[in-house]
Amino acid sequence: MALLRVTSPHAHGPASTPRVMQKVLLATVPGIIALTHFFGFGILVNLVWACIVALACEALALALRRRPIGFYLRDCSALVTATLLAVALPPYSPWWLIAVGVACAILLAKHLYGGLGYNPFNPAMAGYVILLISFPVQMTAWAPPRGLGQLPGFMEALQACFWPPGYDGVTMATPLDLMKQNTGLLMTDLYAQTPQFGRWAGLGWEWVNIAFLAGGAWLLYQRIFTWHAPLAMLASLTLFAAIFYDGGSSASGGSPLFHLLSGATMFGAFFIVTDPVTSAVSVRGRLVYGAMIGALVYIIRVRGNYPDAVAFAVLIMNFAAPFIDNYTRPRTYGHKAGG
Amino acid sequence: MRKIFDFHGGIHPPENKHQSLQGSIRDAGIPPELVLPLSQHIGTPASPVVAVGERVLAGQLIAEAPGFVSVPLHAPTSGTVAAIEDRLIAHPSGLPAPCIVIATDGLDEWVEQRAPGTGYRELAPGDLLALIRNAGIAGMGGAGFPTAVKLATRPDSKVQTLIINGTECEPYITADDILMRERPGRIIEGVNILRHLLSPSETLIGVEDNKPQAIAALRAAAAGSSIEIVTFPTKYPSGGEKQLIEILTGRQVPSGGLPLDVGVICQNVGSVVAIQDAVLFGRPLVSRITTVTGEAVDKPGNYEVLLGTPMSYLLTQAGYQPDRAQRLIMGGPMMGFTVPDANVPIVKTSNCLLAPGLTELSAPTPAQACIRCGMCAQVCPASLLPQQMFWFAQGKEYEKLEQQNLFDCIECGACSWACPSNIPLVQYYRASKAEILQLRREHTRAEQSRLRFEARQERMEREEAARTAKRAARKQAAEQRAQAAAAGGAGDEDPIQAAIDRAKAKKAAQQAGTGGTTSEREKLEKTVLTTRARLETATAKLQQAQAEGSDLADALQLGVDKTRAKLETAEQALQALLESDSPAPVTPADPAAAAIARAQAARDAGATSSPADKARSQLEGLEQRLEKTRDRLAASRNNGDEDKIVEALESTVVRLEEKVSAAREDLKAAGDT
Structure with missing residues (x-):
């Protein structure tokens, strides 16, 4: 049997980038629970929609850049970006606001600079600032926390996101x-x-x-x-x-x-x-x-x-x-x- | 309790040392063939002193050290020199290298061993060092630096601390551990020899705290002496020389310096035992302890192996299962390198032979993007920024790499081990180092040739200046002579003397290369030649263009006409110059003599020249011109000048030949009249 010729070190530690990203995702759970408790299901809708858009944008960018899509999607970095942006956005934001923010974060702030590891700016914050400057009204419309008003239900949260004209939210x-x-x-x-x-x-x-x-x-x-x-x-x-x-x-x-x-x-x-x-x-x-x-x-x-x-x-x-x-x-x- | 220092970074990889610590040291025995590479150390390879077919005894010198940084080589057992040839050896390059091959006879007959024994205390330090050097000892911890060189201190340097390295921080390896457990007395004896040699203020044996049995054995053996056994927490790479020095003394070896710069000399426990063998028993280094371990061997353990034993022989003893093996590593999993073939020999630096099972050490996985997490910087024992160096290494920005102190990287592999993205960082650094060293070598070479070139230029200028000075002196002398002659013959209207003077002056002027008319003529001649050449190429091009019916033909025609006009002007100018210059032949071989002859001829002829004379002189002039042009053509051909010039000269020769024959006809005609 031919012997493998590789250079040292031959041993490798347990750390891995996907695991780092997964742990970061896990660590956002308490914050997401607290946000959901005080501001309602809007946060969860934000989160799920942002993750879907992020994975789509990441896959698109990887395809355009001719990189192995599965290999890089598994590093979970797009999910981290989406999660961090989603929890920073006001709950009950319209779908397009979230989509624009996530697309800017993944496509502009991350992949235009060469992808993971090469971006000079934090993608989530870049996306957030683009939205804040472009859509200041939507971006400062925070719902009142539990205790100061009626929290919208789950269906209302979905409506707020995907059928904004039908939703009449209260902000504070x-x-x-x-x-x-x-x-x-x-x-x-x-x-x-x-x-x-x-x-x-x-x-x-x-x-x-x-x-x-x-x-x-x-x-x-x-x-x-x-x-x-x-x-x-x-x-x-x-x-x-x-x-x-x-x-x-x-x-x-x-x-x-x-x-x-x-x-x-x-x-x-x-x-x-x-x-x-x-x-x-x-x-x-x-x-x-x-x-x-x-x-x-x-x-x-x-x-x-x-x-x-x-x-x-x-x-x-x-x-x-x-x-x-x-x-x-x-x-x-x-x-x-x-x- | 002694104060222990910490070094920056470090990692805690799984130790995997228990597998090879099940039994005691086993003797690997005598293989049928020993392959001894001439270079088992850092420095100049040894040169053989035995011939093929010669019988050698154990301990006999078979290759001597040709330089200071080198060590000799001895026959590990008795037998016959079967070959001196290139064989595959355990080297990262995987290339074959010269080896002495010994066919063993199994008798293990030794040469007579002479040793000072405990009388070494009477020896001068130089003699003791020679003894160590002649025993062929090179650092046995893995690097293989000649031990005697390391121990040779300068007279002005004081060894404050002698450190014996029993750290063995790399996973899997237990060769030093078992040595300390089983032969602590020999280690202490060896340390005493070193203490005698170096007279250090303190002697420390550093052992990681994961070797309690070794520590206990050493403490027992060192009881009553001032040798201190110092233990410290297990952390890779605490066994690196620089790291160990920092742990034990808190001092850092300056970058690019030696441990001696901070008053420290460091020796591995294996080397110390080899020193003791050499000094007390006259036994050169012919065997070592090698750990054989990994899941692909059934009987992992430590073996006393003769140098040159093929790894395959040793592996067979340890119950090697090739179908379970993926690679063979000489050294440990962090810094060891894979060998190309199981038949490469064990050498002085082979502390471990690791045969990992199929899943034991992770196969290289594709690298992901660097997320600059900085884990590499956290574990780097040299306090480098590996992620930055990786960035620059990718971009081949060597200057920035050097600014990042790339060359302080000890290639311990901690950064690669810790990298969550599986980036083979050390490989990048190794490649960059090699590239930078190569560039430096090239730079040195370029610098040397620049200096050589400048020296040559200078020499040529010097010679040219000397020539010019000589010429000027000669010219001056000629002028003085001419003046003296003029003064002497003042008022004398002797045309001969006048002609002689003129000719002499002209000759001097010509030699000095400053003759106004001459140089002008040369210039014109050159113009004629080049213009003619240009005209010829232009004509050729024109013909081609016309043949092809190219649009360029008109433009080319214009160019040809212009060039022809230029040539005609130049030829006319040259002709005019030649005529105005003198009626004399154009380039007389000796102007002075020719002028004298001409003057005499003129006087004889009563200053009236007949048509025949004119024709004759013209013929002479033409012949000389022809001669000269032929010479130039030959020279031009020899010099390998451009074809244009050669062709132009050729056509000139042809034309001159025609003119000469025409002039002959004229002369004949003139003579007839």
Whole structure:
């Protein structure tokens, strides 16, 4: 029998890219459950429709690029992109909004740059920002959370998605909107007068964030990513919020706890900032990358025109990642610092 | 308790060491044939000192070390030299290499062994090193660097720490483990020899904590001495020399440097035992312990193997099942390489022979896209960024690779092991390193030839300058002479003397290459020649175009006319110049002599030239021109000049020949009148 001639190493570890992606998908489950609980079936409809569109777009792109379709579809990266985008979109969005977002994410942000591993921008966030800029009305139409209104049923959710004219939904400002619009109230008064704020950071939102935090903690435990970037982001966001809390005055930007548990903070920290393809690679680089995102999130939330800022902050830092890499190379064994 | 340091990265692959630790060291016996590659070490291959057909005894020198970084080779047992030829050997290239083949006789007769024994303490360090070198010892941990070279310290360097490497971090391999378990006393004896040689401040034996029996055995054997057995957590690749030094001392060997730069010398336990054999018993390195393991062998274990034993012989002893095997690896699963054939021999660096079963080590799977997860960077023991290097290696951006410190990669394979996308990272780095080294060699060669070229240019310029100076001096001398003559014969209207002076001056001027009319004439001649050549090619082209009825014919016709006009002008100019120059023959062989002759002839003729004279002189001139043109043609042919020039010269010769014969006719006619 002919002996195999291959080069070392002959052994391989248990890690595999599809498994990494599957674990990321699994880790979004708590967040999806929380979102569904507070905002209804719209999230699930978003999710399923986004996944279908994503797989179709991925297969199309692979076919056009003459790559083995089955082999690359099995890496699950398209499903991850679709899931991350779907949970970021408002529930009860029309089908075309989701389809446009997913198609932009997969085709423009991912495959135009060469596919998985070559995209400079996080595809889900790129898709999200394209939608936010193009369709601001639909993108800011969040349904009221459980407790502040009647949640639509499953059939209504389907209708909202696939037969939008037949659906008459109710929308309500999110806590981040309210915080930005607040001009005269002290923090304590604002919280007391506005039921959307819930206990700490927004009715429903605080639990959604905690659920994503739990999923992220599990991924950290599974060593899917390192703690550096997410913790740096949360730390710098906390720091900024604390500095500019202003004692809870009417000009306050919101408490650190508010910022940590509002909007897409935890989702961003553990599912977007940790995207390895578009982030900095070295340990020090990831610290810088995360911290800068945290700072940008705060600045855009409080001073910018859009209510939430994770997508913009991440895209801006995606630009900077290669630059950060260039200045944060680790010291090689046997070299002097900086060598 | 000693402070243990950690090194960056590292992985924990399944150890798979228990399979080969079931029994004690077994003797593999004497195979019918031993194949001994001349190069079993890093450095110059040994050169044979035995002839085919010669009988050799065990321990006899059969190949000597031709250089400093080299080791000799000894016959592992008695027998006859059957051949000295190229055989397949265990090398990543899979190429055959020169080997000495010994047909064994099974008697195992030894040469007389002389050794200083415990008297080695009386030996000078140089003699002790020579003893180690002559025993043919090369690093037995796997790299095979000549041990004596590694031990040769510079007088100014102080060995602070002597480290004995018993780490054996690679999965499956247990050769050092079993050696430490079963022969700890010999290890300690060997360490003592090294301590005598190097006088280190401290001596450490580093062993991973997954070898408790070896640790206990060494501790027992070293009891009462200052040798310290240091254990540390199991992690691959802690047995790498640089990593072990960092674990035990916290110091890092500078990039491109030696352990001695941080006061450390490192030796493998196997090498230490070989040193002890050589120094105490005069036994050169002729055998080693090799682990034979993997699911394709029924009796995995450790064997004492004679160097040169074919792997197939050893595998048979271990119950090898070829139908269960997919590949044969010399070394471990992380850094070992596959051998092309089961008949390649065991050499000094063969610490393990791994015959994995069909499903034991994952078959290479297709690589997926790099998602830059950074797991490779997390496990890299050299703190490199493998994902970045992969990026640059794909793009063949060698400068950036070197900036990423590619050459600090120890090729341990941890990055490839950890890569979730199955990318063969190490292979990329190996290929890039080879490519860069090749480019460097080419660059050096180019640099050398540039220097050679510049030196040659310089030399030629120097010689040219010398020639010019000589010419100038000669010209000056000629002018001085002419002036002196003019001054001497002032007022004297002797036409002969005047002609001589003129001719001399002209000759000097010609030699200096600055004669105004001469150079102008040459220029014109050249113009005529090239224009004629051009005209000929143009005519040829025109004819072709006309034959083909091409549209270009008109344009070509125009060009031919123009060229012809140019040629005529040039020829006329040349003619005018020649006529105005002097009535003398155009290129007299010796202008001075010719001028004298002419002047004399002119005086004789009373300054009146008859038509016959004119014709004669014309004929002479033509003949000389013809001669010269023929010479040029010959030279041109020799030089391999362009066909155009040669053809032009040829046609000139033909025309001159015609003119010469015409001139002869004229002369005859003139003479007749």
